[in-house]
Amino acid sequence: MAIKGKVTFDIEMCKGCELCVDACPQKSVRLSPKLNAQGYHYAVQIQDNCTGCTNCALVCPDAVITVYRENRKKDRVPVARISGVTENITVTIDEPAAGKPAGAV
Ligand code: SF4
Ligand code: SF4
Numbered sequence: 001m002a003i004k005g006k007v008t009f010d011i012e013m014c015k016g017c018e019l020c021v022d023a024c025p026q027k028s029v030r031l032s033p034k035l036n037a038q039g040y041h042y043a044v045q046i047q048d049n050c051t052g053c054t055n056c057a058l059v060c061p062d063a064v065i066t067v068y069r070e071n072r073k074k075d076r077v078p079v080a081r082i083s084g085v086t087e088n089i090t091v092t093i094d095e096p097a098a099g100k101p102a103g104a105v
Contacts, residue, residue: 003069005052009043010064016040020056020065029056 007029014036020043021029028050031041043056043065052069 003051004048005050005070006068007045007050007056008066008068009045011042011044012036012038013062013064014040014042015062016042017061018043019059019061023055023059025053025055026050 011032015038016031018031021031026047026049028045028047029043030046032044033041036042050067052067054067057063057065057067
């Protein structure tokens with residue numbers, strides 16, 4: 001059974017660059033037709049088929065994406081949270097696919 005994931009976006013910090021849209025192998029992400037307070041179309045998850053691969057969080061230049069991956073107890077736990085792109089970048093991955101680098105599909 002495929003791993004289930006979920007992503008959340010800090011929509012007010014999103015600049016609408018679409019890098020996460022292009023990086024998502026599941027086509028789970030697109031830009032909202034709505035604008036945030038900065039006047040940008042912000043990223044949203046549009047399908048419940050996220051695998052928690054973390055690609056979107058890794059490419060986001062504004063570090064506004066948190067990825068959650070369901071564990072065996074069916075709780076969704078954060079696996080990638082990137083903060084402070086101009087300061088420290090911390091990425092924590094649990095259970096990376098065997099033989100693949102983190103974020104690989
Ligand atoms: S974690 Fe992977 S599958 Fe989920 S939205 Fe991000 S890029 Fe797509
Ligand atoms: S990569 Fe980051 S800044 Fe760019 S659209 Fe996606 S969430 Fe927004």
